[in-house]
Amino acid sequence: MKKVVVGVLVLAAAALAGAPQPIALPKPQTQGGMPLMQALNQRRSGREFSGQKLSPQTLSNLLWAAFGINRPDGRRTAPSASNRQTIDIYVVTAEAAYLYNPKDQRLEPVATGDFRAATGNQDFVSHAPVNLVFVSDYAKMAKTAAETQALYAGAETGYISQNVYLYCASEGLVTVVRATVDRAATAKALALRPDQKITLAQTVGYPK
Numbered sequence: 001m002k003k004v005v006v007g008v009l010v011l012a013a014a015a016l017a018g019a020p021q022p023i024a025l026p027k028p029q030t031q032g033g034m035p036l037m038q039a040l041n042q043r044r045s046g047r048e049f050s051g052q053k054l055s056p057q058t059l060s061n062l063l064w065a066a067f068g069i070n071r072p073d074g075r076r077t078a079p080s081a082s083n084r085q086t087i088d089i090y091v092v093t094a095e096a097a098y099l100y101n102p103k104d105q106r107l108e109p110v111a112t113g114d115f116r117a118a119t120g121n122q123d124f125v126s127h128a129p130v131n132l133v134f135v136s137d138y139a140k141m142a143k144t145a146a147e148t149q150a151l152y153a154g155a156e157t158g159y160i161s162q163n164v165y166l167y168c169a170s171e172g173l174v175t176v177v178r179a180t181v182d183r184a185a186t187a188k189a190l191a192l193r194p195d196q197k198i199t200l201a202q203t204v205g206y207p208k
């Protein structure tokens with residue numbers, strides 16, 4: 001009996017060791033950065049990326065700027081209709097795909113492997129270090145008219161995307177928002193439900 005229990009424990013430990021673990025991000029740095037008018041002056045799309053990865057601190061700051069929590073009641077850096085907060089940010093890197101958890105400032109693993117190429121059809125997508133995928137959870141808008149759902153999903157993504165643009169301008173990062181997403185392949189890689197709809201993707205990295 002004792003042997004069986006030990007065996008089960010060993011198997012459980014092995015399974016845990018192989019399973020992707022959540023990644024705790026450093027506390028975001030919410031002070032400083034470039035003055036707003038300068039960042040607006042620098043905001044632009046870029047499509048040439050080096051292979052340099054983002055540090056955990058930079059990724060944490062980027063995600064907080066995008067759609068982090070900026071008030072004790074859980075409200076965020078971007079507005080959302082009736083504060084429903086329907087947009088989730090998935091983070092696709094060379095190693096894995098993660099879901100940004102703003103409450104715990106953490107990356108929740110969704111799938112292990114390199115799914116970057118699935119998130120777009122432009123060459124840079126597969127080698128830039130980070131592709132963000134914006135996903136609207138229509139289950140949170142169940143009582144909203146269909147055309148309004150699409151409007152809210154697009155508008156809320158736009159605010160978040162612009163936050164990413166301004167953070168990137170401030171930090172000398174390159175970024176481009178993209179409508180060209182292989183939605184079927186990405187939804188499969190991210191194990192999305194049918195009522196989770198991909199709005200846009202946004203590539204982020206360092207200049208070449």
Ligand SMILES: Cc1cc2nc3c(=O)[nH]c(=O)nc-3n(C[C@H](O)[C@H](O)[C@H](O)COP(=O)(O)O)c2cc1C
Pocket residue numbers: 043044045046047122176177178179180181200
């Ligand atoms: C909704 C939307 C979808 C876009 N889709 C793509 C895209 O799939 N690929 C791409 O390279 N750029 C895409 N862009 C970026 C635009 O091409 C870019 O914003 C435009 O050329 C203006 O350049 P700027 O951002 O530097 O001002 C998209 C922009 C928006 C707002």
